[in-house]
Amino acid sequence: MDVFSMATPARQQYLDIKSNHPNDILLFRMGDFYETFDDDAKVMAKDLEIALTSREMGKGEKVPLAGIPYHSLNGYLSKLVSKGHRIAICEQTSDPSTSKGIVDREVVRIVTPGTITEDQLLETNINNYLASIVIKDHSVGVSYVDITTTEFLTTEIQIEDLTTEINRINPRELIISKPLPDNISESINSYITLVDEKGYIANNSRKIVEQNFRVASLESFGCDKLTLGIEAAAQIIEYLKTHQRSALRTIPTLKTYSTQPFMSLDQQTSRNLEIFSSGRENSQESSLYSILDKTQTPMGGRLLRKWLGQPLLELDLLEERQKAVEWFIEDPIRRGHIAKILTSISDIERLTTKVKMGTAGPRDLTGLGNSLEVIPDLIAIAGRRTKNKDTFWVLNEFSDNSIPYELIKKSIEPETPPNVGEGRTIKPGFSRTLDLLKQESTKAKANMANIESREREKTGIKSLKIGYNRVFGYYLEVSKSYTSRVPSDYVRRQTLVGGERYITPEMKKYESIILNTSSKIEEIEK
Template identity: 50%
Template sequence: MTTPARLQYLKIKKQYSKEILFFRMGDFYETFDDDAEIVARILEITLTSREFGKSNRIPMAGIPHHALNNYLGKLINKGYKVALCEQVSDVSESKGLVDRAVVRVVTAGTIVEDNMLDPKTNNYLAAIVLGDEQAGLAYTDITTGEFFTSQIPLDKLDAQISVLDSQEILVHNTGVINFGDAHISDLPKVCASIENSTKALLSHFKVHSLDSFGLKGSPLAIQASAGILAYLENNQPEAVAALNTLKSFSLETYMVLDRQTVHNLELFQSGRWGDQDTSLFTILNKTFTSMGTRLLREWIRRPLIEIKTLNERQKAVGWFYTNSRPREKVRKLLKKISDIERLINKIK
């Protein structure tokens, strides 16, 4: 014999068997069974038990709901996903059991909490669809609304993964590529069909053709992009609206640097122990905003080789270099600016 609350929990847990289920009960998120043992160990909190029916004591561990952000990061960093199950009906008006539903699944690539994000780096979620000779690569940072995709040769994929340094990668076959330290998740089923993938993108962007996104003749890129949208719809629905455009990128506009080259040039880490303080990025980084820091990191990771764009950038930098008064005015203004990119997406 068990209680209605236990039956409700088991029904929801069956749908999220691979995630740790945070089950809202009053002012606490409770976890049960194996989830409770994992949570208690990693978060270093007390493992207790609770009786659900006669002679049916269940392992339990919980945290206050207002302290959620203080604990989530520890679980995500250990490679776990957390499904947040909230009370979705008014407790005061509910007769009997309160309604509950999972409103969000927190993963490494779908984090939006400020205390879990590094303001100086992008938090990329990437998707990869492999073909015989090419691969579709799409990536997004849902905190800034960036969404890019391309279809590239397979022998260039490893370098692109290294450049992106994604927190989470969606892929079918994990045995053929070096994914570094990224968390790996399964691609949604929509990616298996170019027809369904195309329909998904057309519907999301409310367009009749994907040609304007530079995706003509790039079925793998379309499938990878659709995979990201589907993954977000399943796990972080509120983030989907922030992705209001999709940009294709080309390897012909910048130099592709593989992992070894990035390491040897000490772009972001230097020395045997990976010291960041003496890396090229740290030496060059004189930015005043988080947005500027992220942009500089992107520029160093992807050095331009297109002469026209290079000249335009050089001309802009040269103007600030030779005009000290306007430069100082801009510097003072930049010091007062918050992270507009991420703030805008919170408003959306």
């Protein structure tokens, strides 16, 4: 018998959507939960150690079920991603209260190891790279991006150098269009995603990259002659279009790099030197990186990791770094002041990316503002009493951030809640419209609160109390023993085991004001 003929509308909708994501765990939003069914539910129950139950979703059809609360999504995503799963997040896209029949649903995002942006899923001092390779004969195009820092690079190398380069990059996810030879795939520790692009990218790679960056030529990017490098970059762009499209608009450019200025360290050499891990258990505690890592910011930690994994061979660049180190060593007091300032700087790279993607919360903005606030102090101390002109390149890395800093400080409350919409994020005086809405809301809430004491006195019902929930809104609750005293203008809203809930015309008036202003406040703050 056809399973669709037996299934409920929700089940049919699920099966339709799941058919487009056969290799992903589909989180199907149903009310306050993300539900999974069938084999997905079994995987979820096992890997997340949650209950596996079943639900009837058609005539005689019981299917395995496992669900998680929507507000706990990020915590569970972290566990699923760490186990190498791809997750398709399917949201309700229409209002259940106004929808006729089943609510509309669609997949709004596919979470993969290389496309995550949530802080809880990222490692602070490690780049979260998504890499792509294209192999032709003995040449390989290699491209990689970190969408949380907007770093996007491409190159071409020989196939014998591929495993060394991929292990140096250490991507969380590697996308390929053709299966890799066994000797290569066995040497790569990254999560590998095989994309079925049917030759489209290979035939249109240059156009894809040019259109993404809105340029007429790739000559200024330095990769104009790197056919395979362009194809690898195009493969990343196309992948992000379907998995994290908003990230594309935050990536300003594509850089071409060469492996020639650096020492090549294969995986075995890196392991023997204990650069990032040591001992048989690959512990990071006694590695060279852990010993040298005195960095005070996440950006510094990631940069140190890059430098150690890619030692310089060019003498001029080595001497430039040595002079910068000498500049710090020669003045311990200055070094201490700079280190102290750096401890108050948040992850500016990732915070600015979140702002560009539109995913930054109020506390992200205050963190960014606090970081930008100390930059002038850092520049002043770093530029004071220096005689070594060869270290000015360090100061040149800084730019004028006074405009975004002033905007954040002028607009965002220092003690803002984590989420917008409560009316406690934007400072008074920044938006007159918002200030008027807050005043109107405060007045309506005060009037609503006065109703409780007034109605108690009027009715003589001392246990009468005012309350609110998301389903029924505001109400006056009266216990069963006092319902005989309820005035005629009370309108019943809900019957309880121990009492009744009512609303009055006056309450409806203030409720309308409170809900309307709250909605407008949330809209403005967002």
